[in-house]
Amino acid sequence: MPVLRIPTPLRAYTNGQSEVNVTGSNISDALADLTTQYPALKPHLFNEGDELRPFVNLFVGENNIKDLQGVNTPIRDSEKIMLIPSIAGGANVT
């Protein structure tokens, strides 16, 4: 089963899980499974038109799906998928 690594800022929406096992043969299916398991994640990944938000980067192994076949990028069973967020931390939270 492919494993999707959840970055710290999004773990609030996966009950603190850092990795989620997903089903599917491509990224699109894997994300559909992920957001079915954790619906609160959906608005963080997709816009109102169900398109992946531009600041959401997904990597299969070392490669950005934007450099492969986008959400149609196939994934193998043992593949590690990483969700890479833009972060800017350290500022004072008010």
Add this chain to the structure above:
Amino acid sequence: MLPELSRDEILRYSRHLLIPEVGLEGQRKLKNSSVLIIGTGGLGSPVALYLAAAGIGRIGLVDYDTVDSSNLQRQVIHGTSTVGKLKVESARDKLLDLNPGIQVDVYNEPYTSENALRIAKEYDIILDGTDNFPTRYLTNDVAVFLGKPNVYASIYRFDGQVSVFYAKEGPCYRCLFPEPPPPGLVPSCAEGGVLGVLPGTIGTLQATEALKILLGIGEPLIGKLLLYNALDMSFDFVKLKKHPNCRVCGPNADIKELIDYEAFCGVPSHDHEEGSAGATWDITATELAERVMTNHLKLLDVREPHELEISRLPEAANIPLGQLAGRLSELDSAEEMVVFCKGGTRSARALELLVSAGFKKVKNLKGGINAWAKEVDNNLPVY
């Protein structure tokens, strides 16, 4: 012509001179080099300290802030004795104590579209030690326009990212992140905080990359992004490519000059003012203290549960901002209500949400529970 090293400098840098990859020539290159460090906070502290110690001839520091005691958990260039001082001056004094043979230029001003190109053009390398998206995009675009390497790092809680964005040889920050996340979406503003040692780990990696580039040794992180997680103690690398449609470094780039980065990101980069929802919606802590004496008022605390352990108003209900939209049914829209958080920014956002849901009698506690602790109840800590 590279500058010569003095007798004192040869002794000072002897451990560098003993490494063949650096050697006398490398050390002279460093003496001849200049770096600009944007921010003298968590990342800027180790970056500046190690680059000064390494003998970089000229270091520029940009920051407009003053040292606060809440900085010292991670910003190790400053100290208790410099609380209240300008950060750039506190940092300069420390650097010149560490290495009096270098030049330290200070820019006590926000880094903005108006001054950034003028400041940055003087330096060989730019190091991004910023803590907000507008300044991060500005730093990237300045580096692209000036054709300089941007040694990037970013931190969040236990996570760090490091890369070298150098548009002449690889992708820029915008190739990876064409747009910032909308305010309040990712990461949630309610989830701040950073492990104090994290910027130490990440900043020293950033300094390492800068030294490699200046010396022309090793493989800089151009086209590669390092992802670090302190809890897993994991280092992952991914490949980055130039994005063909990048708006600043792509072949059809349409951004040719610096823009309004605060508008682009939808957030202010310089947050000196206490959280406010605007005069119509604000109530000060002192006013609130008077009101609660005479009126029944519902108090709604929108902070995270772990923040309540630091300070709380016992009569307040708690619904974290992230849960508010789904829990509106717990609140009575006819009741008078004052919303608060730590400093007033999250509660201002909560107020917007409540007003759009039909709540009419809501106010925002300006400056949050910290203002209450300062103005009304000195037994409560400020954090």
